[in-house]
Amino acid sequence: MAEETIDIRQLTAEDYRDLKESMMSAYADMPGSYWREGTIQRLIQIFPDGQIAVTVNGKVVGCALSIIVDYEKFGDDHTYEQITGYYTFSTHNPKGDTLYGIEVFVHPDYRGKRLARRLYDARKALCENLNLEGIVAGGRIPNYEKYADQMSPRIYIEKVGDKEIYDPTLTFQFSNDFIVKKILRNYLPHDHSSKGFATLLQWFNIYYEKDRDTIRYNKSTVRIGLVQWQMRTYGNMDGLLQQVEFFVDAVSDYEADFVVFPEFFNAPLMLEFNQLDPAAAIRGLAKYTETLREKFSEFAKSYNVNIITGSMPIVIDDLLYNISYLCRRDGTWDSFRKIHPTPSEVYSWGMKGGNDIRVFDTDCGKIGILICYDVEFPELGRILAEQGMQILFVPFLTDTQNGYNRVRFCAQARAIENECYVAIAGCVGNLPKVNNMDLQYAQSAVLTPSDFAFPVTGVKAESTPNTEMIVVADVDLVLLKELHAFGSVQNLKDIRRDLYEVVTRKK
Numbered sequence: 110m111a112e113e114t115i116d117i118r119q120l121t122a123e124d125y126r127d128l129k130e131s132m133m134s135a136y137a138d139m140p141g142s143y144w145r146e147g148t149i150q151r152l153i154q155i156f157p158d159g160q161i162a163v164t165v166n167g168k169v170v171g172c173a174l175s176i177i178v179d180y181e182k183f184g185d186d187h188t189y190e191q192i193t194g195y196y197t198f199s200t201h202n203p204k205g206d207t208l209y210g211i212e213v214f215v216h217p218d219y220r221g222k223r224l225a226r227r228l229y230d231a232r233k234a235l236c237e238n239l240n241l242e243g244i245v246a247g248g249r250i251p252n253y254e255k256y257a258d259q260m261s262p263r264i265y266i267e268k269v270g271d272k273e274i275y276d277p278t279l280t281f282q283f284s285n286d287f288i289v290k291k292i293l294r295n296y297l298p299h300d301h302s303s304k305g306f307a308t309l310l311q312w313f314n315i316y317y318e319k320d321r322d323t324i325r326y327n328k329s330t331v332r333i334g335l336v337q338w339q340m341r342t343y344g345n346m347d348g349l350l351q352q353v354e355f356f357v358d359a360v361s362d363y364e365a366d367f368v369v370f371p372e373f374f375n376a377p378l379m380l381e382f383n384q385l386d387p388a389a390a391i392r393g394l395a396k397y398t399e400t401l402r403e404k405f406s407e408f409a410k411s412y413n414v415n416i417i418t419g420s421m422p423i424v425i426d427d428l429l430y431n432i433s434y435l436c437r438r439d440g441t442w443d444s445f446r447k448i449h450p451t452p453s454e455v456y457s458w459g460m461k462g463g464n465d466i467r468v469f470d471t472d473c474g475k476i477g478i479l480i481c482y483d484v485e486f487p488e489l490g491r492i493l494a495e496q497g498m499q500i501l502f503v504p505f506l507t508d509t510q511n512g513y514n515r516v517r518f519c520a521q522a523r524a525i526e527n528e529c530y531v532a533i534a535g536c537v538g539n540l541p542k543v544n545n546m547d548l549q550y551a552q553s554a555v556l557t558p559s560d561f562a563f564p565v566t567g568v569k570a571e572s573t574p575n576t577e578m579i580v581v582a583d584v585d586l587v588l589l590k591e592l593h594a595f596g597s598v599q600n601l602k603d604i605r606r607d608l609y610e611v612v613t614r615k616k
Contacts, residue, residue: 117231120160127169131216161231163224171215173228180207208236210246229285237316244312251302252276262292262306287312315590329587331473334360334368335553339577340538361412363581366473369534370419372481372506376546387457395422409436419504420480428461443469447480474499481505485519488611494527503533508548524556526600530584531556537575555582562588
């Protein structure tokens with residue numbers, strides 16, 4: 110048997126004879142259903158990239174035809190005639206947002222060779238290259254005529270989705286990651302096999318970037334720098350700030366997008382209040398927090414790096430909180446108050462928990478911040494993930510290896526279950542002259558989900574334990590999009606929302 114050569118390429122006007130023959134064979138149950146030559150030439154003229162042919166040994170045996178539309182002008186209630194401009198394709202808009210599939214077929218003699226899948230893959234690649242939001246199409250349900258007396262189109266579609274019924278068109282669409290948005294009535298009135306019904310199908314382009322053509326855009330590869338901070342006495346605020354700026358400078362030399370400091374990295378300044386009881390000493394330390402936030406903002410702008418400032422105590426309305434700041438390199442800033450103070454923070458200091466759980470927008474995607482103990486509560490990470498979080502930053506302070514492992518293992522779990530990156534940064538060393546801050550244990554790390562595109566250990570980078578140093582690592586946000594859509598398991602997508610949910614109660 111002679112070898113076959115299969116090719117995917119743009120359709121040309123010279124292909125019309127083969128195209129007509131293949132289409133008439135594909136739609137043998139719908140006599141006269143083939144595109145006229147002038148119509149095909151019109152499509153090729155207005156949008157050549159959108160007309161894709163599959164050939165076997167040089168013969169066109171199938172094709173995928175498309176136009177670009179501004180989908181809002183049509184919405185979900187439209188007919189085939191309306192979306193195609195009554196076959197004139199006047200609806201094609203090169204500046205539109207959606208690739209609309211108006212035709213896919215393969216000659217029946219060449220089925221079973223996965224040619225339709227090749228056409229769909231080519232169409233998806235075109236959608237991605239053009240940075241369109243997705244693909245929309247009206248799909249036939251040709252086997253429905255066999256079940257029309259037994260069930261409604263909705264039940265039929267559900268049973269096809271559950272693989273109880275096979276439909277040559279809809280089953281294929283489901284296998285190619287299309288979803289059914291709704292059922293269309295009289296979309297193709299002459300389609301008797303489908304009883305005039307059609308499915309409105311949609312495929313989402315996970316790589317779509319709304320602002321890709323603007324100067325300010327979200328990066329796909331993000332560089333993170335972690336500061337594993339050595340506790341030492343500084344004498345005064347100037348000494349502490351000198352060390353802070355040293356690390357910001359060092360990380361920014363690597364052109365990092367984020368630099369992350371640990372929880373209570375400024376604890377050495379408590380030496381000034383050592384004569385006070387613990388609750389008064391921590392409130393004394395809080396008087397430096399606003400100055401530190403201002404300096405971090407200055408460093409973020411001057412060193413062109415977003416800074417997660419670790420955490421510091423702060424007094425608001427006479428209540429003590431543990432607060433972290435996001436200081437952006439554009440000069441803006443946000444804050445997050447630790448939700449769950451540890452039992453010792455409550456007992457020794459009278460610390461209160463914050464009530465605001467939200468993600469923050471940055472020039473490198475959406476981020477979340479949880480402080481130390483917070484990461485041990487999975488509900489917080491899930492809430493942030495449902496708000497679109499891509500990177501979770503966790504400043505922490507632990508005094509024993511047991512305490513560290515609680516943070517580390519829970520952070521790893523948050524990365525897996527929420528399909529995000531988690532960066533943890535902690536303090537090392539000791540402060541023998543500062544009450545309640547004697548010893549610290551840390552191994553800072555950038556943690557990943559667990560799938561083929563990520564390190565098999567789930568660790569992108571990590572520090573040497575208990576050693577002052579920085580860790581610099583790149584994370585790819587595109588891999589997260591691919592994981593959400595095509596991962597071996599899909600924790601976010603497969604949540605049984607019919608059975609349970611995580612909700613917040615505003616105080």
